[in-house]
Amino acid sequence: MHFLIDSLLSAILLLWSFDPDLYFIIYVSLKVSLSSTLLSSILGIPAGFFIASKEFIAKRVVITTFNSLMALPTVVVGLLVYAFISRKGLLGILDLLYTQTAMVIGQVILIFPIVVSLTIAAISHVDERYRKTALTLGATPFQAGLIVFREARFAIIAVIIAAFGRVIAEIGISMMLGGNVKGYTRTMTTAMALEYDKGEFVLGVALGIVLLLISFIVNIFFNYLQGRGRA
Secondary structure, eight states: OHHHHHHHHHHHHHHHTTOHHHHHHHHHHHHHHHHHHHHHHHHHHHHHHHHHHOOOTTHHHHHHHHHHHTTOOHHHHHHHHHHHHSTTSTTGGGOOTTSHHHHHHHHHHHHHHHHHHHHHHHHHTSOHHHHHHHHHTTOOHHHHHHHHHHHTHHHHHHHHHHHHHHHHTOOHHIIIIITTOTTTTOOHHHHHHHHHHHTOOHHHHHHHHHHHHHHHHHHHHHHHHHHHHHO
16 A cells, blocks of 8 residues: 555656656657547548448448447557558558557557448437438538537547547557657556556556556546536
């Protein structure tokens, strides 16, 4: 118990000291996670909206496939991307391995199915009468789609938050594709794993506190947006 309290107090002091190595790790984590979340949202939300709104052959198969890929293990994604970007891989000439770009690519692949599947669920729960009424009143299909999107906006925000939460806490892709290079690709989760292996818990506890704070801040922001929407 004393060990836990001492580690916690030391971690708080480390955060308060604004240690440059600690805050650079936090910066890299946020940069990579936000980049992958943004790219996945730009690609996945329109794809999910299209799948949910249109009727086409094998639609149920497509939805089932995306739902299944939501549980895709990070190590599988890491191996897949590694096979392409390693020196012997198809994209080896680009020299992407052990870079932040490689980590973003892997994380985009990981959360793209999540964004698509949850967007499909969000759009599917919007009452079809909104779209039909808009079309009846002379709206174009695009305008009707915007109305549906507006009704699902809070669910879409929740999708983005879920995707961000998935990548900010993942470790497999960051370790395999980033290499945990100090001062370049070391993230909060890979640093925590490294410190645990070394038996040094202060930095790991400090980063754990930051992860919890990020989670609280994101959820408080989401609840604030929901409150503004109901006002």
